[in-house]
Amino acid sequence: MAGAGAISGLARAGFIARGVVYLVIGALALLVGLGYGRHDLDRAGALVAIAGEPFGVLLLWLLFIGFVGLALWRAVRAAGSAESGGHRLLDAVRAVIYAIGAWSIYQFLAHGRTPTTSDASAYDVSARLLRSDDGRALMVVLSLVAIVVGIAMVVHAVSKRFAERLRTGWMTYRTRDLVLRLGQAGHIARGVILAAAGFFALRAGLSDTPGEAKGLDATLRSFAQTSFGPLVLILVALGLIAFGLYSFAEARWRRTLGGVPR
Template identity: 85%
Template sequence: MDWTLSGRRHSPSRRTSSSRYGRSRTYRERRSGTRRRGGARRVAGAGAIDGLARAGFVARGVVYIVIGILAVLVALGFGRHDLDRAGALTAIADEPFGELLLWLLVIGFVGLTLWRAVRAVDSAESGGHRLLDAVRAVVYAIAAWSTYQFLAHGRTPTTSDDSAHDVSARLLHTDGGRVLMIVLSLAVIAVGIAIVVRAIGKRFAERLRTGWMTYRTRDLVLRLGQAGHIARGVIVGAFGVFALQAALSDTPGRSKGLDATLRSFAQTSFGPLVLVLVALGLIAFGLYSFAEARWRRTLGGVPR
């Protein structure tokens, strides 16, 4: 018989669905939350890293949900904040208990930084994945620091559009920078397409303990994950398209950050509808991040 930790028996259909996203594990592996792969050793301080990382997933989810809500308001004609992390921080600060929530976001971003750094130096993944983890660690470290600066000194982070313009201008004004920017733009477009393809195939579910969920919960989490990853893939692909246009025209101002990219969706022939759909996708990804905080798999005691 196949029993869950709660003592309930899985139905045959649930066992089949669960095996689709990962092999069954022993009772001890479920209790410890780890699955040894390739002789992975348990990382020192894994419990603290695990807790901080899961707090980070929640922090990431909050930011995505806030940006998604702000985007919906813009589509309806009521928006007044930038549609990026800077705008999200400002919007949160205006709410009751906003300062407390921002401090929790700082802790969450620090947790994500530490988690990605540990994965970069002690991971069973390939060298490419470890490099990507190192880059993400830097990104989250910047997010943590800028959020702290906003709280402690009132310094609003640089908007995503200004950052995109500055990076584009520096590249285009250096020898070989235009070629490099074209190559990077094509790579970003490819990444966006890959994210969408993975979302359609539900590849993200490989990182989740789907066998621990009820059938309805698993179905909901997978749908949120699909919608959220597709929205992110579309946005990343749009980043690449705008950067490519800037490189080909030698005009840094044509590159766009998250704010301008989201607003551009409202300027399509379908009007604000496209922006609303993408915004709902961002909200879905935020909710999916909450699910990751609870059900993300671990390896060596650290979330995979």
């Protein structure tokens, strides 16, 4: 298609941007697991942490461009992909998510508005749903969907099905093995987090208590409160770091809309 090369280039820049965000969140979570963390473990905390580093503002502008690229790429796929309707709908949802992420970065850079924390967002959404007539039932359904999707992500990771999206034939054997291991660890961590967040949302819906719902920050911190102590949080944090590194590999070898990786 016309412009496929340019859109693919933007998508690859977006994968790098996504990788940076996951690396930062994973590093922050690892520090919390080791007893040294001070930032929120979500996108808001990542933006604040990046802004406080040398050349942080420049990096945030590059992240903004990357997320715009991902949003555009997903939108193009949703509009013109030959895949099934379910895949196109998922691409459309992801396009909106990445667009919101890009907008929050712009608001932070242009107006100094720190994005709402994930915990505050989870509480607000839960409170609104539980106040509506059919909101409680909808919240329970959405929570179950999140749990199922989280479990499916773990199964997807174990089976290495995500490798179908990569040009593995362009990798050496060692590189392919490393990328697949990073992808497995990263997708498992994301699946565990989503399933856990779904569980907390389900508990909030069943108990009619919005405060039971947890965003990314509180969900990650809850892993440190298990009988294994901070070990679970450390393992999940390492998984997020692995997904960040895997995102860099996607920027190099992901099948996008055209063009040959160089």
